[in-house]
Amino acid sequence: MSSKITIIGAGSVGSTIAYTLSNQDIASEIVLIDINKEKVAGEVMDIIQGTCFRDPINIKAGEYEDAKDSNIVIITSGIARKPGQTRIELAQTNVNILKDITPKIVKEAPNALYVIVSNPVDIMTYVFTKISGLPENQVVGSGTILDTARLRCGLAEHFDIAQKNIHAYVFGEHGDTSFIPWSRAHISCANIDEYTTLMNNIGKEIPTLDKDAMLEYVQKSGGKIIANKGATFYAVSASVCRLCGLLLSAYDSTATVSSMMHGEYGIDDVCLSTLSMIGPNGLKGKVPVPLTDEEVEKLKKSADALKSVIAQIEL
Structure with missing residues (x-):
């Protein structure tokens, strides 16, 4: 069965998820989206050049409109936790980022299942559930x-x-x-x-x-x-x-x-x-x-x- 997974955020977590998926048979198409266009282009090039050793898979650096018809959207965007910093201290900064992302991605992929990974993940899952307008069955956080x-x-x-x-x-x-x-x-x-x-x-x-x-x-x-x-x-x-x-x-x-x-x-x-x-x-x-x-x-x-x-x- 073909499946399309879109990943929002090409930082360490998002790009590693894309790489891990590229070595499995879960997705036939992977879209990686990030505000840093050069970074996401480099990540995709690096990942896709290693896929010659597996069955064909489509991996691309995209924009929000490229998320159309995604089965799953994974949200990893946000500022990374620094040494000594708690996940909760990240809250408002990453909530603001999520508030910007949510309407853009939901518009393009209203039927996708959403996996929230950004920290603090429970807060981010709560915010996304509240502001996305999606049925709750479509939203889970990576949680524990x-x-x-x-x-x-x-x-x-x-x-x-x-x-x-x-x-x-x-x-x-x-x-x-x-x-x-x-x-x-x-x-x-x-x-x-x-x-x-x-x-x-x-x-x-x-x-x-x-x-x-x-x-x-x-x-x-x-x-x-x-x-x-x-x-x-x-x-x-x-x-x-x-x-x-x-x-x-x-x-x-x-x-x-x-x-x-x-x-x-x-x-x-x-x-x-x-x-x-x-x-x-x-x-x-x-x-x-x-x-x-x-x-x-x-x-x-x-x-x-x-x-x-x-x-x-x-x-």
């Missing part, structure tokens, strides 16, 4: 998909097991108030504590997991990478491309994307990540998995933190 990937990476290393055997998620804000609902975390059909006991009983020495340290690993990974190399873009690109694949699949899947809350867990009028059902028609809704009272309170704390930022920005 990356956080969940980091969690599974950390758990795979701790338990010395392939990540595909791990079902654990990060909920809430893509940021400092995120949390891990450990009551929903399983490895090979056993919860984390059960799995540790089971492995020790068969002679595979597994140390007790420090759950607080694992959450810190998840939350601090982005900042550490930025401090070390200046930006994060490989893992987020892989996460977004995986999300695109789910949105273009024949069947529905679950993922921790950011979307508008409508009373789930007692939370309303804010975008954050819980387990959601997504598929070829976009967002199908939240999957109301049971959480402990403590976990619900953590989710509400995350929602309140985001609402406090929304109250301070100009929509």
